[in-house]
Amino acid sequence: MTKLRQVAAAAAILGALASPAHAELISNGGFESGSTAGWTFTGGDSDVVSTAPFFLGGVGGFGFLPGGHGGFAALLATQEFVTGSALSQTFLTTPGGTYTLQFDFGAFGNAQAISVSLSNSSLGSFVLTDPTGTHNNALLFSHYAYAFTATGASSTLTIADTGLNVSSALVVLDNISVVPAPGGLALLAFGLAALGLRRRRG
Numbered sequence: 001m002t003k004l005r006q007v008a009a010a011a012a013i014l015g016a017l018a019s020p021a022h023a024e025l026i027s028n029g030g031f032e033s034g035s036t037a038g039w040t041f042t043g044g045d046s047d048v049v050s051t052a053p054f055f056l057g058g059v060g061g062f063g064f065l066p067g068g069h070g071g072f073a074a075l076l077a078t079q080e081f082v083t084g085s086a087l088s089q090t091f092l093t094t095p096g097g098t099y100t101l102q103f104d105f106g107a108f109g110n111a112q113a114i115s116v117s118l119s120n121s122s123l124g125s126f127v128l129t130d131p132t133g134t135h136n137n138a139l140l141f142s143h144y145a146y147a148f149t150a151t152g153a154s155s156t157l158t159i160a161d162t163g164l165n166v167s168s169a170l171v172v173l174d175n176i177s178v179v180p181a182p183g184g185l186a187l188l189a190f191g192l193a194a195l196g197l198r199r200r201r202g
Helices: 003-018 182-201
Strands: 040-042 046-050 072-076 086-092 098-109 112-118 124-130 142-149 154-161 169-180
Touching (some): 072 086, 072 154, 098 112, 098 124, 112 169, 154 169
Antiparallel strands (some): 040 086, 046 072, 098 142, 112 154
16 A cells, blocks of 8 residues: 555544544433433433423423424433432543543523543543523523543443532533544544554565
8 A cells, every 4th residue: 555545544544533423432412312322320310301392390390402402301300309310321432542521511490510420531520510590491501521531441421410409400411422532533543554554564
């Protein structure tokens, strides 16, 4: 294979890896399956619901999700005075590889908080509070993005309701994503091209 062809092959590999179908490590991150597929839900107080509109039976009232959130989202703390619900998913990583975690988090009703934990990573655990809770039809999301380095062959993402408010409040999550950082994809493509060159010379 000529050097030109090797470069072209590396570019093709990079393009394939960079596409959402190949780069995304989270399964059903937008909950568009309409189910909990790919996720482990614990605490008995969580669900995946249709977004337009949904009736919040435990909280009371109706909510609509804004554009860009498809037809479904995940709810935690769907009943009043019940806490500890969580969702989690394990995905494969490369030790030393860099990744980006992103998700949308909103509170319906009163302000609400979540704890986010990512095992085998430089990110560790932290707590987020969404003060924009509302009982009207304008359910507001905030978008969060974090870079991290993997320290193991797999990581487990866990997002849990902290019970900041147990009356008239719930957590809404959507568009959860983990993808390799662009530099990591380019390095992998370069390494594959270099491997092909070494085999040719050998």
